[in-house]
Amino acid sequence: MRLILASASPARLAVLRAAGVAPIVRVSGVDEDAVAATLTDPEPATLVSxxxxxxxxxxxxxxxxxxxxxxxxxxxSMLAIEGPDGREVVGKPGTVDRARARWQGMAGRSGELVTGHAVLRLRGGALVQETSGTESTVVHFARPDERELAAYLASGEPLAVAGGFTLDGLGGWFVDSVTGVPSSVIGISLPLTRRLLAEVGVSVVDLWQAAGTAPAAD
Structure with missing residues (x-):
């Protein structure tokens, strides 16, 4: 049995590898805007799920x-922050201007990173079980000075990540603390994924063994 990671994120891949799993990466190519358009004013948890x-x-x-x-x-994953017009849910900035505006709004404040995972179990090529869940983690942001923010934006890192920041990269310098699960902020919550795997009858130990990383039994 293999774990297939439906994501192009190198951070998610690194978390799983460090946790003893060797996933096969496949990218879905899903049109996220089209999926969101099918939902009526969804809460962040509903949207990421x-x-x-x-x-x-x-x-x-x-x-x-x-x-x-x-x-x-x-x-x-998406970041929920309090904006001038109320609570705002934001994904990947995409451009330097949007990333700059986002950082100017969240510097020195906190945001709620909402992470959604879905786990599908295939047996004999057929989908036999499916489950999903979400997790929220509060991220407390520092106040980068003008030179720091300009350099961070120029790196390109914040443009293609949820909320415009990372915990495991350059953005980690500007995160004061995290209340919740750190791996969730990086992109994949190990505790949530473990619970969802169990719901479809898979133990993380099975995945360790598939990757050749399980400890030897006494």
């Missing part, structure tokens, strides 16, 4: 013949 599920379903269908006995994990 729907996106994670959509990604996992596309990948599960694509790999079912090649990997008939597998678990597919889909992921999505």
């Amino acid at each position: 729907a996106l994670a599920t959509a990604k996992a379903r596309v990948v599960a269908e694509e790999i079912s013949a090649e990997h008939p006995d597998a678990v597919v994990v889909g992921c999505d």
Whole structure:
């Protein structure tokens, strides 16, 4: 049995590898805006769960013949911050201007990073079980000075990550603390993923063994 990671995120891949799992990476290509458009004024948890599920379903269908006995994990994250017009949910900035505006708004404040995961179980090439869940972690941001922020934006790192920051990269210099699960902020919550795997009858130990990282039994 193999774990299929339905994400292009190198941070998620690194977290799983460090945790003893050797996932196969497949990218879904899901149109996130199209998925969001099917929902009516969704709460952040509903939105990230729907996106994670959509990604996992596309990948599960694509790999079912090649990997008939597998678990597919889909992921999505968004940052909820208090803006001038109330609570705002933001994803990847995409441009330097949007990333700058976002940092100017959240510097010295806190935001709630909402992470959604979906786990699909394939057996004999057929989808036999599916589950999903979400987790919230509060991130307390520092106040980068003008030179620091300009350099961070110029690095390109914050443009393609949820909320416009990372914990495990350059952005980690500007995160004062985290209240919750650190791996969730990086992109994949190990505790949540473990619980969802258990719901479809898979133990993390099975995945360690598949990767050749399980400790030897006495």
